[in-house]
Amino acid sequence: MLLNKEDLKKEIQYSNIIKHFDNSSHLETDRKSPLKSSKMLSIVNSYEFFKTYSEDKITAFVGEQFPHEILYAFGISPVNLEGIAGLIARSDKVDEFLKLGDQNNFSRDICSSLKCSLGLVLANCYPTPNLLISASHPCDGFVKSMFIMSKLYDKEILSIDVPVEINDKTVIYLKKQFEDLIDRIGKNLGITFRNEVFNKIIQESNNARNYYFKTLQLCETKTLPDVFHELMKIAMVGTWGLKETTSVCKKLYEEALEIYNTVPDGIKKNRIIMHGQLSHYSDDIVKYLENSVEIIYFAPLLNANELLDVNDPLYSIAKRFINFSWNTEYMIKVIKQTVPKLNISGIVFLCPWGCRNLLGMTTILRDTARDCGLKVLVIDNDYLDKEKVAFNHIKNRMDAFLEIL
């Protein structure tokens, strides 16, 4: 499993990824959101992703939950590997990357999200990162994958240890690690962390979240088509701190408000929470369930609860990071708060093959959901590797779930 060092030029990598997108097409199940904010988000995402291929751009590989605010203060462009795996899942060429993982001794029981990311590296489609940053939670498999990638690119990997418990002591422990991380990034890359920029980014992050909260509140009492889905996409991308993200959140709020003022009061269908990994609209499961129920995605519910403290941003970033790294205690709290507020009837847990974290936490969350009076469905699913999914088997479970709802 080797990459030819001669090929690790961003020009070649850019050409590789463009060839991929040129030769692929979206799956037939895709449907487009009519919201302008959705188009804005796509443009921002594309711009942010493709600028990482500029030779002079400093980039870092990170996971979905990593606080981008810290990297923006250095002028580093993050490459959110899990987010991009979700993007690739929408194309019909995803199999090529999964096969590359398989053919290089990556077990078929490893989460496809990791395998797809490694496949993209092996296909030399990602821009060579300047460094890689991993965290022990939510996914220890991700840490191992990052380690492999760091060897392939011959770049340094910086790691942080995320505590499981959340209290003042653990938050301070993580805050200290972020301070060390900032120091190490600066020394490693010879760049400066700009405090004044960081403070502006924190304010920008909060501005975006304020619009995000207000949009979520509009969804509490009325069905607003497509809005919750956009909230989920924004949460997945995680570009908090960019002015463009604030613009997207503001536009989404304005559009949601407009819809809110035109649609009748009340909720049209039973509401269910969708918990776990899934890819945008290309997922057959989402499409099938949406015929009968309104889907409330879990990620926005997590993201809706934390503003950053402008007086101690690293402390609040640390707190947010522990909570967002699939902290089960926090998830239990969120489920308990959400059920009465959003009038939820059921919950679907999507557990991909090979994701021990989701499978493990589902055991506990399932009990919480039942205690809250929710009907529960657990689906073994894989949103990337279609060979692992037999829709008819899943359909049978979904039909039974809809019957008991």
Add this chain to the structure above:
Amino acid sequence: MKTVGIDIGSLSTKSAMIDDERGVLAYDVVLTGGDNRNSAEKTFQNLLNKTGLKKDDIDFVLTTGYGRENVPFSNANVTEITCHAKGMHYLNPSVRTLLDIGGQDSKAIQIDEDGNVVDFLMNDKCAAGSGRFLEIIARALSVDLKDLGRLSLEADEIAKISNMCSVFAETEVVSLVAIGTPVPSIVKGVHTAIVERSISMMKTVGLIEPIGMSGGVALNKGIVQCLRENLKMDVNITDYSQVVGAIGAASIGMQKCKKNKSLEVVSNVI
């Protein structure tokens, strides 16, 4: 009023006819084969032959199972999870936790006092723990499927069999035969593997007594005995194990039919 339930499963298609006053009138089982529409028609015709009735005498046909949406003469369809719960409730209303082991899947279902599904869990990833698994094992041991229960009850010891994969389990069984392990011990080992997997599912949905079992595998006395031993609880079996889903379908059909009739009455009065 007479209704028919047809349960089109992966291995067999089951049907049952019930009467609102006389209960179960008849039932039938045929192999599904490659054409589930044809098997549904065949078993429906068998029911009519057994009861001497005509199609027009049937007020409602409700289909269930994997082929439920593929039957042209069906009035409605419902999943087999709901149907098994209703079927067990129809036959034994006291049951609160039901284990159904069919041809390709097994389900643990928690049922409320009205026969509604409270929670359920199905096997996933692999057919190990299902009727097909037992078929493969019977073939590997060169014994008749229906003799597995008897053989299991003769076992002095339990051979250790993995429950991860039906194909690998077949290899294990062949290896055990090769080293002289008594066939009854192997069969009991296979039953134990299935039961252990099933109990995990039942405990996840919540093991509330009384316990019941349905599906074709409930006809296997060795499995039922093994389940009782491992649970240390009684397990209720009905005389209609294989057709509980079909009876449930007929029962739901009866409810729908009565509801439709009462709506007709209201409509006529108005």
